[in-house]
Every structure is written in structure tokens, then in C-alpha cells.
Amino acid sequence: MHEGQESKNTCKMMTGEVERKMERKRLNAQPLALIRKIKGFTRSIVEGLARGSAPLIYIDRFRNYCTDTSGNCSGLPAGKEAISLKRECHARRLDVLLRVLLIVQQLLQEKRHGSKRDIYYMHPTVFKEQSVVDRAINDICILLQCSRHNLNVVSVGNGLVMGWLRYVESGRKIDCISNPNTAYPIPVHVEEVNDILSVAQYVLVVEKESVFQRLANDQFCKRNHCIVITGRGYPDVPTRRFLRLLIDKLHLPVYCLVDCDPYGFDILTTYKFGSLQMAYDATFLQVSEIQWLGVFVQDSDNYSIPQQCLLPLTVEDKRKVEAMLHRCYLQREVPKWRFELELLLYKGVKFEIEALSVHSLTFLSHEYLPSKINNGGCLQLLGWWITSRQYHIRVEAEH
Amino acid sequence: MGELSRSTIFFSDQHLCYADILSPSQVRARIEVAVLNFLKALSSNSPSISDLSLISRNSSNSRVSRGLLTGDSWIFLSHSFCTRSLTKENSAKSFIRVWKVMEICYQVLVQEKRVTQRELYYKLLCDSPDYFTSQLQVNRTIQDLVALLRCSRYSLGIMASSRGAIAGRLLLQEPDKEVVDCSTCGSSGYAISGDLELLGKLTMGTDARYIIMVEKHAVFQRLAEDRVFNQIPCILITAKGFPDIATRFLLHRMCKMFPNLLVLGLVDWNPAGLAILCTFKFGSIGMGLEAYRYACNIKWLGLRKDDINQLIPKECLVPLKPRDLQIAKSLMSSEILQDSYKEEVAAMVQSGRRAEIEALYCHGYDYLVKFLATKIVQANYL
Helix, strand or coil, rough: CCCHHHHHHHHHHHHHHHHHHHHHHHHHHCCHHHHHHHHHHHHHHHHHHHCCCCCEEEEEECCCCCCCCCCCCCCCCCCCCCCCCCCCHHEEEEEEEEHHHHHHHHHHCCCCCCCHHHHHHCCHHHHCEEEEEEEEHHHHHHHHHHHHHHHHHHCCCCCCEEEEEEEECEEEEHHHHHHHCEECCCCHHHHHHHEECCCCCEEECCCCCCHHCCCCCCCCCHHEEEEEECCCCCCCHHHHHHHHHHHHHHCCCCEEEEEECCHHHHHHHHHHHHHCCCHHHHHHHHCCCCCECCCCCCCCHHCCCHHHHHEEHHHHHHHHHHHHHHHHHHHHHHHHHHHHHHHHHHHEEEEEEEHHCCCCHHHHHHHHHHEEHHHCCCCCCCCCCHHHHHHHHHHHHHH | CHHHHHHHCCCCCCEEEECCCCCCCHHHHHHHHHHHHHHHHHHHCCCCCCCCCEEEECCCEEEEEECCCCCCCEEEEECCEEEECCCCCCHHHHHHHHHHHHHHHHHHHCCCCCCCCHHHHHHHHHCCCCCCCCHHHHHHHHHHHHHHHHHHCCCECCCCCCCCCEECCEECCCCCEEEEEEHEEEECCEEECCCHHHHCCCCCECCEEEEEECCCHHHHHHHHHHHHHHHHHHEEECCCCCCCCHHHHHHHHHHHHHCEEEEEECEECCCHHHHHHHHHHHHHCCCCCCCCCCCCCEEEECCCCCHHHCCCCCCCEEEEEEEHHHHHHHHHCCCCCCCCCCCCCCHHHHHHHECCCCCHHCCCEEEEEECCCCCCCHCCCC
């Protein structure tokens, strides 16, 4: 309880700071400001060429984690990459970057949106591959210090939301409250969402659409005043931006429910720390306030999940877990989560959220979730301590 | 049944078998009848274990119905049965599986709830571990049960998700709710619910002249954002990939309600895209008893081989994958596919290449709308 209160206060402080940062970034990322920056950037290259010097561009390298487990790394850009015309691969990269920049400028000037695929098809002979375009767009975002949607580059939206929420999107009122058990698509243009109104007490993020459907069928949002969101797997950018926006405006606790397997954990960390792909934009995409509600390895014992539902970890699963254990932010920021991951590897079994519905379909909505949320969510301190003692004793015994 | 006899004159589809959309109490009644019949056979003077007769879902039991005065044609399953028998060694387990799934579905319906296929799998895994080993087996058994009781999967209490979306000049109203104008739904459109009963109760109104089915979500989003329905009076519909039952059901309903609307399909130029178009057009037998019911007369607008030759530069073409070739083969061997379609498939295989709709953007952003408009005006569709 006490820990929850503390983290709530830190959350409020952090969100205030992030809000100010976002406001500054929003002003710097307006279309006119970006067009000016693009022109300035191009002018500097042309002037350099006129002087006879080859263009040299520095692009910050962003990573939101490294494998340095000593804990000395910080979250800031890890050095710069220098791109010049001296190396052929760099020359190509520069060529691609300038072409994509031209297209982006057109999009901004004509107030149109395009997807990464659309941009690829503009010059397929030059680009040759989609990944080349993706990297150029990332480079441009870093150079212009903006987010991808500021460049008017959009993707399709895949997320769903339901519950006690009402908002306005591009002048249209979306009233999720009128149908609290119906899924609404998460808007793609999150910057056009405002007038968010909610009487929810918390936000619940679930990994899979099937769990979302289970909650809808159990009328979860009727009994509990909350907002439920799913990214249908790994969350896409609009889902993460929308969640970030909800937390910034509503300052509600966020809980995350994922499968007890490596992919569930990876999805959880994507929500909390951001993905490696979008590391440059992590501050605006990550929801560091998110708490891990479940499902944990101990839940299989605590809730008597039958043996048949526990599947063994495959070789790839184990490899993935071992790779994730090296991520520096785990030890630094969420050692309890790291311990859970180690426990997963140690026990060698995984199971899905649906395993909880085996004894009773309504178990998840009527008992598991309310009890976890009312007990301050996330890992209960005492249970963790006891299990950790058992784990260390077992490990010692083995050696 | 009444709707059916209106659509064909010579009653040639008297043998048509289809899955009904029923209320939970009706499905429970059918299950109870099945159990009572089984018990009756067991406790009769000459006791026997009755076999389960399921409508067989393979190509030998499928027939093609070609409308004589209408352009509609569809495949359907006839009254040929396959049996699951306890006495035969190779189908004994399948026999038991059907009863096990029936039991759980009954329990779910009594609780007035729904269950996802994954939850069903875990329940069966725990209750009867000897009979169920994989999700695929569970899915197949569910199709068996649909074929046995002749009711839709959704009626059995199994949750269905729908990925479909609709946008454009259409007004929808759910019973006792407000009217939704699909032209103001933004770039994501109106999400099509998985509840077929609800979709059946929607009231619809439109002033469009065309319905354009779009294969991919990205293209749908682009067209909805560009408000193509303000330039071409149309309704956009997408299943975001392979069509699910709900999207097909809604499209079918719209075709029946607005028979003057022309339905056009915009798919990628590859066998998979054509397969999606054909699923809307004819239905599919592989997907079980209910999947062929909602066919509609959709015409192939693009992309076609003339478009590829005239409009798409060579750099935008990508090689076909082995899966594409498999699909092409099954399309060529299908008896219902018209010759003009088969020619297109042959051209795809011969060139060994495929192209996406987005390749048209090499001509500029507004090119896609111009492309659609030109084709519609020239009546350039198959």
C-alpha cells in the first residue's frame, strides 16, 4: 500500500515533466517548423558542397537498452553515427535519406499522410527494399528531433479500447461509455484526440484480443469502472501513443496482463520501456507507470492451474529469455521483474491467461483481476520474498 | 428458406444444406434432441450406438449453382454425409470428440455466456486429455459439430471476432441506438461486429452506386482518409485480409437489400488476392458448413494483367512465393472459376511476379482514386 502511494507521487511528478517536454516538442514539430528545418538542413548541405567540402551528417544513436549489465549506462543517446560520402554504403544511405526527405516535405506541404510502404513505391528502383526506407525515416526523425507521425507518415491502427471513456477525435464524439462492452478501434491520428473525459479508476492493458473478448463477454467494464486496452500482440505506435495520452490526461494507475511466457514479458517491456526500433522516440511512447498485474509463475500454484495447461519452454523460448535477461534496464529499474523472468526460466514452463478460465469462465473477471488490483496490483512483496528465499535455497542446494 | 426460393426459379437448390443462426435456447434444444436420440437407440430393444452423420465438407459433396437470370453463382454443400462411428477404429476418437465439445458448448449456453476457441481448447485439454492434443483438432471438431447440428459456430456460443470495417455513404442503425453515418467515421471506419444476430438486425440506408471491397487495411485507410466516397458515390468495405464470416454476412445483406448496387473488388495482383475475391464471390467449402452461404456477385475491378502491363513499372513487381503457386494451382483446378479469371491466374504464374495495389502510388498520391474512377466509368471489370 505504502509503496503504491510513493510510486503514485513519483508518477505525478514525472508526468508533469514529461508533459512540459511534450509541449515543447509539439511546438517544434509543427509542420511549418519541420519544413523550415528541412530547408535549413538541405541548405547547409548545398552550401557545404558549394564550398567544396563533402557533406558530413551526424545522427544520434539511440538505444533504450544495452547488454551492459554493470548498470553504468544511462538512457541517453549512445554516441553519434557519422555519415559521409566517403563510404559507398553511406553514400547510398544519404541518397535514400534525401529522397525520402523530399517526399516527406511534399507530404507536409500538401497536408497529406502516407505510409512507409507508399513511400517505398515512389522510387522502388533506388530503394530496392522496405527496410531501407524505414531506416531513412528513423534517421530523419532523429535529425529533425520529432516523432514519425509529425512527418505525416502513418501506419494502420490495430488496437482496441473499451470502457468508461469519452473523447473527441477530429471533431467527432466517440462515446465508449454508451456501450461499455463493445470494442472501439484506437484512433490512428492520436494528435487529433482531445476532450478526454473519464470516470475510470484504472486502465487495464491486456496482451491478446481473446482476453479482451472474455472481459467484454463477462461485462467487466459494467462492474468495474475502468478502461481496457489491447494492442493485439506487440502494441503498434498509435496504441502506445494513445495509452500515453490517456495516462497524461487522466493520471490513472495502469495495469498490464500478459501471458506467462517470454513473448508476454517482451510485450510488457515494450509498453514500459519502448521498443528498440523506436528508441529515439521512447520518451513519448513508453508508459513507465505501467505495473505488471500478471500472469506470474506462482499463479499456477496459487490458483491450481491443471498440469496439462503448463507447456514446456521450447529451445527458442529459453534463448529469448536468456537474451532478455541481459537487458540493462531490468536490473536497474525493475529487479523484481527480472527475478520473475529468472523464475520462468528456472521452472521451464509457460502458460496462457486462458488457463485461468479452465475451472470457471468468469474466474478471470470476477476473482483474479479484482483481487490483484485491490491488493495494490503487481507483485505482492511478501509472496516475492518467500519465493525468492525458496529459489535461492534451491539454487544453492543444486550447486 | 423463403429468401432462398426467391433467388432461384427452378428450385434446383432444394438439396442445399446450410447452417442456421439460432438463439441459445434453440441450439440447446437441438443438442438435447441429439442426446435423446442417442439414448433411445441405446436403450431400444436392439440396442445400438448410432453413428453421427455429418454433412461432408469436401469437394465431392460440393455443387455449383449458377443463377440463370442473375449473375450470382455459388457453391454449396449437398446432402452427402460422412459418418463418425464409435465402432470403426479410425473414427472412434473423432466420434467421442464431437460429444465432448457438444457437452461443453451446452454448459456454456446454459450459463448464457460465450467462450473463445482457445478457452475451449484448454478446457478440453484438462477434462479429456486423451482425446484432444492440439488447437487444430479442437477447431476441426467444432466444424464437425456445426455440420452435425447445422447451426453456426457463433450460435454454439463460440466467440467470433471480426476484423472487418466499413466506410462511405452508408447509414447504419442498431436497434434502439443512434444512426451512424459511415462517411464520418474517420479513417478506421465503422468496425463490423462479430455478432451475426446484431448484424442481421441493422437497418441500413444508402445513396451510393457502388460497393468497393478492398483487400488490405492500409489501402482502405488511405481511401477512407482521402474521402474517395465524396468523389465516387460508394461504400468501402474491408475484411483486412482473408474474409471472416461477419464481413461476408454484412456484404451479402447489403447486396440483397440494395440489388442495384454494383460490387467491385480491389485486390493485389497475386493468387492470394484473387482467392480473397473468390471467397467473397462464391464462398468456400473448406471453412465448414456456414462459409459458403454468404456469396455475392462481386466483380474484379483491379489489379488485373492489363493494369500491370500498362501502369506498373517493372521495379514494383516482386517474385511469387511458393504458397502463391499452390493457391494458383487450386484456383485453376476449381470448376466454378470463370475462364477470364483462369486466364489471369495463368498470366500471373507465367510471369512469376506479383504486385501490390500500393505500387500505383508511383504515379502520385491521387492516382488510386483516378484509377478507380476511370475503371468504373469504362466498366472495366470482370
